Amino acid sequence: MELITDRLSKHFQNKIAVDRVSLRLAPGVTGLLGANGAGKTTLMRLICGILKPTAGSVSFDGLDVSAEEYRAQLGYLPQDFGYYPDFTALDFLLYMAAIKGLGKSQARRKSLELLDTVGLADVYRKKVKTFSGGMRQRLGIAQALLNDPKLLILDEPTSGLDPKERVRFRDLIADLGRDSVVLLSTHIVSDVEHIADRVLIMRAGQITFDGPWDPERDLEKFYLAQFGEEEANA
Amino acid sequence: MRNFGTLYRFELKKLWHRKMIWIALAILTAAAVLIPVGAVTGKVRVSGGTDQVYSLYEIVQRQRTDPAGLEGRVLDTDLIQEAIEKMGVLSRTTITVIGSDNAEASVTVRQADPDELVRTLDGYVVQWEYGDIWNTVETAVGQENMTEDLTGEDYYAALDEARQQAYTVRGLSDGARAWWDAQAEKLERPLTITGYPAGGWCSLAEAAFVVNLFIFLFAIIALSGLFPLESQRRTDALLQCARNGGTPLYAAKLMTGLTVSFCGGLITLGSTAAGCLILLGPEDAATAVQQLMYPAYGAPMTVRQLALTVCGIYLAASLIHAAFVMAVGLLTRGGTSAMAVCFGTMMLFIMVPALPMSHPWLSQLWSLLPTVFGANGVLADPRLVHLGGYLTNFQAAPLLWLVLTLALAALAWLLHRRVPNK
Numbered sequence: 001m002e003l004i005t006d007r008l009s010k011h012f013q014n015k016i017a018v019d020r021v022s023l024r025l026a027p028g029v030t031g032l033l034g035a036n037g038a039g040k041t042t043l044m045r046l047i048c049g050i051l052k053p054t055a056g057s058v059s060f061d062g063l064d065v066s067a068e069e070y071r072a073q074l075g076y077l078p079q080d081f082g083y084y085p086d087f088t089a090l091d092f093l094l095y096m097a098a099i100k101g102l103g104k105s106q107a108r109r110k111s112l113e114l115l116d117t118v119g120l121a122d123v124y125r126k127k128v129k130t131f132s133g134g135m136r137q138r139l140g141i142a143q144a145l146l147n148d149p150k151l152l153i154l155d156e157p158t159s160g161l162d163p164k165e166r167v168r169f170r171d172l173i174a175d176l177g178r179d180s181v182v183l184l185s186t187h188i189v190s191d192v193e194h195i196a197d198r199v200l201i202m203r204a205g206q207i208t209f210d211g212p213w214d215p216e217r218d219l220e221k222f223y224l225a226q227f228g229e230e231e232a233n234a
Numbered sequence: 235m236r237n238f239g240t241l242y243r244f245e246l247k248k249l250w251h252r253k254m255i256w257i258a259l260a261i262l263t264a265a266a267v268l269i270p271v272g273a274v275t276g277k278v279r280v281s282g283g284t285d286q287v288y289s290l291y292e293i294v295q296r297q298r299t300d301p302a303g304l305e306g307r308v309l310d311t312d313l314i315q316e317a318i319e320k321m322g323v324l325s326r327t328t329i330t331v332i333g334s335d336n337a338e339a340s341v342t343v344r345q346a347d348p349d350e351l352v353r354t355l356d357g358y359v360v361q362w363e364y365g366d367i368w369n370t371v372e373t374a375v376g377q378e379n380m381t382e383d384l385t386g387e388d389y390y391a392a393l394d395e396a397r398q399q400a401y402t403v404r405g406l407s408d409g410a411r412a413w414w415d416a417q418a419e420k421l422e423r424p425l426t427i428t429g430y431p432a433g434g435w436c437s438l439a440e441a442a443f444v445v446n447l448f449i450f451l452f453a454i455i456a457l458s459g460l461f462p463l464e465s466q467r468r469t470d471a472l473l474q475c476a477r478n479g480g481t482p483l484y485a486a487k488l489m490t491g492l493t494v495s496f497c498g499g500l501i502t503l504g505s506t507a508a509g510c511l512i513l514l515g516p517e518d519a520a521t522a523v524q525q526l527m528y529p530a531y532g533a534p535m536t537v538r539q540l541a542l543t544v545c546g547i548y549l550a551a552s553l554i555h556a557a558f559v560m561a562v563g564l565l566t567r568g569g570t571s572a573m574a575v576c577f578g579t580m581m582l583f584i585m586v587p588a589l590p591m592s593h594p595w596l597s598q599l600w601s602l603l604p605t606v607f608g609a610n611g612v613l614a615d616p617r618l619v620h621l622g623g624y625l626t627n628f629q630a631a632p633l634l635w636l637v638l639t640l641a642l643a644a645l646a647w648l649l650h651r652r653v654p655n656k
Contacts, residue, residue: 045471048471048474048475049474049475049653050470050471050474050475050653050654051653051654052653052654066653068477068480071475071476071477071479072477074475074476076471076472076475078468078471078472080468081468081472082464082467082468082469082470082471082472083467083469084248084251084467084469086248086251087247091244091247094240094244095240095241095244096472096476098237098240098241098244098478099237099241099472099473099476099477099478099479099483100476100477100478101236101237101476101477101478102237103237104240107240143472147477
């Protein structure tokens with residue numbers, strides 16, 4: 001099980017957002033760090049096949065990013081997670097399950113199970129528009145897990161969550177990393193420090209650091225050293 | 235297709251929650267009902283002698299329950315002379331029509347006996363008994379020929395001449411002319427007429443064109459955001475990277491759009507039909523279109539057949555309207571911009587209902603487009619489409635729309651499948 005990006009590039013008009021990124025990600029949690037505008041979200045969108053690369057390729061277990069089978073194994077939580085305000089939480093998950101190709105009974109079972117996992121079981125009949133930001137984020141995490149993805153791309157999954165929820169989801173993500181390739185982008189360095197087996201640091205579209213991380217080391221200090229404190233706080 | 239039913243149900247649910255759709259449907263349905271209501275709103279005051287005021291509704295209902303004694307008669311020299319005598323040049327009476335806003339307008343109607351008119355409602359109904367026939371004959375032969383020596387043969391000769399002239403003006407080929415001539419052989423001569431004046435079916439056939447524009451408007455309001463909604467709500471990324479986010483989702487959305495537009499068409503056209511038939515009555519069903527609507531039309535057809543055909547065709551048009559709006563939505567990727575483009579297109583068609591005959595093919599193609607079809611009268615254009623055999627407008631238009639709907643659906647599919655570059 002391996003995600004491969006080969007000289008993956010994305011150019012916008014006057015900007016190189018992702019510059020010849022070549023990666024091989026095995027099961028486990030990979031933390032992706034970088035300042036705003038470093039190209040993290042663009043890289044993730046390319047890996048999810050929702051943005052056309054200027055050059056290079058993405059594949060998972062030999063499947064090209066454009067293949068339906070690739071998408072069948074993918075779970076994605078975008079940074080700006082959208083929803084249908086008039087759907088209930090359960091409806092939203094059932095719809096997403098149908099989009100992901102789950103059968104009716106499996107979709108219902110999995111949806112209820114995940115609503116319980118993310119702590120929304122008691123509000124599953126409430127409309128999403130009545131939810132707080134944190135509740136919506138939890139719903140977003142639940143939808144990403146509906147199809148038991150082998151490749152999980154999480155763009156700022158813990159933003160908007162209170163500290164207790166953050167810790168809970170950090171543990172959940174660490175669990176998922178045992179059997180799946182998880183790529184986790186965040187500004188919260190401590191999240192990566194606690195659960196990532198491997199760390200990528202991006203700067204100006206390029207991977208400037210790629211390696212395993214020893215939990216004994218101080219990642220925040222290392223990160224600040226890479227970027228300088230000012231940029232890290234940007 | 236995987237989960238098609240579930241996706242379709244959820245796509246319908248997304249639209250179900252949009253208030254704008256319900257508001258648009260309510261307004262357009264009300265407007266569709268008001269079309270026949272307008273025909274019975276207002277009053278008529280017959281001036282001269284003792285003033286007497288009748289509501290138009292009262293007059294229409296009287297005609298329905300007490301039809302003219304012309305039922306089953308043939309439109310021949312005797313009847314033409316009778317109509318001329320009753321209606322024509324013998325006397326004229328001025329009546330005042332009072333609109334729903336109480337504004338008054340004086341119009342002159344031809345009337346047999348002003349005294350009788352003033353005295354009873356029946357007298358006024360005389361105008362309606364002979365009015366349609368008088369107008370039909372006058373349209374064919376010209377007012378100057380509405381004289382005591384006008385015969386049935388003169389009338390039918392004038393119709394034939396008008397028909398041949400229309401063929402010439404529209405540049406019909408010899409083959410097409412021969413086809414129409416063969417149809418004309420089946421026409422009943424002299425025409426057996428019914429005692430009822432233009433009623434519900436006739437009004438429905440005439441009103442359907444306007445309702446067709448309502449249907450297009452509804453499709454624009456309801457469906458321009460169907461695809462762009464996902465990017466506006468930022469759910470597009472979730473859908474695109476899912477297994478069924480491609481063709482299955484597209485198929486569900488397409489079917490949703492077609493269903494909603496078709497149902498909108500059914501509701502608005504149904505409202506007009508119900509209003510027409512309830513208020514004006516279905517009694518004109520078996521009347522020939524040649525008696526009430528198109529004297530020179532070259533093939534046998536009743537008013538009910540025409541109304542049902544036209545309604546069926548405009549319901550079919552609801553599908554191409556939907557496909558067009560959805561394709562524009564995908565092309566522009568914005569609900570508002572799609573709405574603007576579609577509305578502009580509708581205005582273009584309204585403002586240019588026909589192209590000049592100097593470009594015959596283009597002109598004919600234009601006349602078959604769904605927003606233009608029927609703008610100049612659904613039976614007024616005798617041009618045929620030669621596809622092995624000859625097809626009338628009623629056959630060619632739905633066929634063209636089917637092809638265009640499939641082409642638009644294919645275009646929409648390609649647009650839906652494209653991976654964004656930005």
